[in-house]
Amino acid sequence: MATTYSAWVATRKGLPSTSLQLKTFPIPTKLPKGHVLVKVQAVALNPFCYKMMAGLPNFVAGRPHVAERDLAGVVVNPNDTEFAEGDQVFGTTPVAKLGTLAEYVVLPSSSLALQPPNVTPVEAAGLGIVVLTANQAIADLKVKSGQTVFINGGSSGVGLSAIQIAKSLGCKVVATASGRNEEFLLSLGVDEFIDYTRAPLVEQFTKRAPPKFDGIFDAVGLTDPALYLGCGAYLAPGGKYISAGGFPSTRKDFGGPLRQVVEGNFRPTWLGGVAAKYAIVTCPTRKEDYEAGRALVAKGAVKPIVDSVFPFDRDGFMAAYEKLMTNRTVGKVVIEVGVRA
Template sequence: MTTYKAWYEIKKGHPSDALELKTGLPIPTHLRKGDVLVKVQATALNPVGYKFMTTIPNFLAGRPHVAEQDVAGIIVDANGSEFGVGDKVFGSSASPRNGTLAEYVAIPSSSLVTVPPNVSAVEASGLGIVVATAYQALVNQLKIESGQTVFINGGSSSVGLSGIQIAKSLGCKVVATASAKNKDLLLSLGVDEFIDYTQAPLVEQLKAKPPSPKFHAVFDAVGLTDPALYLNSAAYLAPGSTYLTAGTLPKTRKEILGMLRQAFEGLLRPTWLGGVPRKYGVVTVTLKKKDLETVRELVARGAVKPIVDSVHSFDRDGVLRAYEKIMSKRAVGKVVVKVADEG
């Protein structure tokens, strides 16, 4: 076999219009220094993928390029790296030139680590970005400690599910939100208190039953553009503590205004002028080798178990169904495209 297939983003738009399956691509035989060649077994979709696809112009997005970032597969050319041919690896690409929705990808070895023996390639494919995001948010930015109480909004999102498990592994009490259908899943991961956000606005529920003691940290894993949860956070977030939100790309005028208000109240308006008396931050993630090694260690010792929402085929119908699922915002865990059989 000397050629392969890959799904290219060719223009801005809905995946059904923006994606094109290119065939007959020559498998790379001369790799850049530091790159390895991976035969892809599975690729996990991330919300940032379709958000950029549908909103960012071509000249800013660097199109055409292969879609997606997360990957799990087998090393077929180690190119002098620390890996060997046949090693099972997972990781995440930081550059459009290394898109992963393909049968093969040339990717920096620094973007990969070996797959823990207790997970499959499908499970491993979704570990890179979401677990590292949750870990950096909770440990590096919020600096949570054993015995503290953490509030995680969006507990059934991929980042939220990882965040719950990481916080519990550190000895924290976790209060998390989701819809009622996901209650059992969150409780099975160790959530101490579950809040059904569909029953009433979260702010009303938290004010009606304020935590005692107040939360030591709030992690908004879904990146709400409705500012109410932050603007009222003094009622349930301890003084000196931080409200940290995942990044989001607002689409509607209401979402844009909500995001701007959150940023203004949290970052620009001082408390003595009526600003919210709680710290505000946005998740910043720089994926490095050490972060992936931390992710691997968490998974290998069972502190974090990957949760897969659904698995889809690599053909057009399968790929578009995968994007439909993740764009529905109803996925619980990772949406994965299976590219090749394991073995």
């Protein structure tokens, strides 16, 4: 039996090609109470992780630490928790420094749930952040059957999940992506597709006939502050604007767009501010949230979408991150660590 394992460790500020190093660690034999040892089968990459890798200094990010947040794997030491040896699980690390891009991980049992029976480990690897974030966002919008939801970034991992969750509630969904993804999004039930490359979204929306949107979910984060600042023209009174984050790019100054949103949010309406409240949704980490995400997948309300799969070696992870950083993926980019317990 193996006594050591390999992991990709973020060692310094920079893009993955310069930050990540493969290191070897002993497989833990003593675990903290309430934690389990998992043999990793697959890891889904998240744009947030490489952006933080490239944007935050070591003392803020707590480096060195193992990279990434999502995983699917097999429990090898349940450590007197609710799990049993051999259980196939998925989940998300509660903090970034407990990374998952490794052959083994130790995680709190509260951050894991049994894999839905209708998905593979590669599909389950991407369920954590995207499904939980999308489910929380749609819940926060408080939309009802028959109402219209606008989802910006419909081909992103979070966007794809949000589309399916909103449709399962009986909502009409308007979603954006580039034109090459139109047919795929329509196949998921999108009622109206908008190609964001044809013209600025605010320009397209101001020409769009009523009714207004009952809720807006910006699944790609704050890539265009004008979308929020102009939403008074296309968001119904009382409707909410929710974003999946505020980090549009690793290569741009975040301060400008964020400042515009802060100013727009807090300026009084009579001075030209934005009536709709801007809110950022974060991935929930409660046990019941994981179980809710599992239930959505198990009953078929959400089907995980995998864009591409890469191996665990250096060539594999470099190709995986290069693919992710094109911003042209449809669904999750996954690294397959191992498929056998």
